[in-house]
């Protein structure tokens with residue numbers, strides 16, 4: 001099992017006159033290797049919150065998250081960041097590339113952080129797979145939105161993570177660019193049998209996944225096919 005959510009709950013606590021927000025309570029989910037799962041749901045239902053918990057970027061109020069059998073909840077901050085760097089790939093709607101690094105350097109950064117000796121070789125292979133080898137020395141501001149997102153996807157995959165998390169990866173692109181990106185994205189994910197949890201409100205994108213779930217009123221519902 002690659003991912004297990006066990007009675008996962010998240011409430012943003014109240015502070016300074018701000019009311020507490022209970023986003024969800026008691027979510028369960030099991031994901032096997034190579035499964036691709038879409039999480040659909042209206043804006044504000046808690047999709048990004050769910051991904052940030054699984055990414056270990058925020059902690060749940062209660063419940064547990066297991067990635068490759070290891071509990072994120074029981075790791076200290078240091079162990080968690082090292083575990084995340086090696087096992088979890090994340091793609092955001094806003095590409096979050098490093099502006100002062102070239103396309104190739106952005107892709108190899110996660111490998112440099114874990115002192116991978118084959119950083120350059122692995123990054124070159126991926127930049128080729130996303131069709132941007134001739135743009136390897138360009139900086140993010142010299143690339144289009146679609147190209148930046150391809151770089152961000154390569155950066156997430158270069159560590160060969162156990163799981164790839166994507167939060168509306170086409171949300172910031174025009175429709176045509178988004179469709180082209182989705183095509184490349186799924187080609188890559190399927191060719192390496194990557195386990196994917198994809199947050200989207202794009203039905204067409206969701207249908208590329210082997211399972212579709214909807215987050216609604218704090219519950220993960222299986223969509224009937």
Ligand SMILES: Nc1ncnc2c1ncn2[C@@H]1O[C@H](COP(=O)(O)OP(=O)(O)O)[C@@H](O)[C@H]1O
Pocket residue numbers: 012021023041042043044045046047048049050
């Ligand atoms: N840091 C925060 N503090 C308090 N409430 C938050 C915080 N982040 C998100 N929320 C609230 O949690 C709910 C879920 O937000 P989010 O996970 O961003 O939804 P989605 O990604 O599905 O649009 C929303 O009601 C939002 O206002």
Ligand SMILES: [Mg+2]
Pocket residue numbers: 047048049
């Ligand atoms: Mg969101």
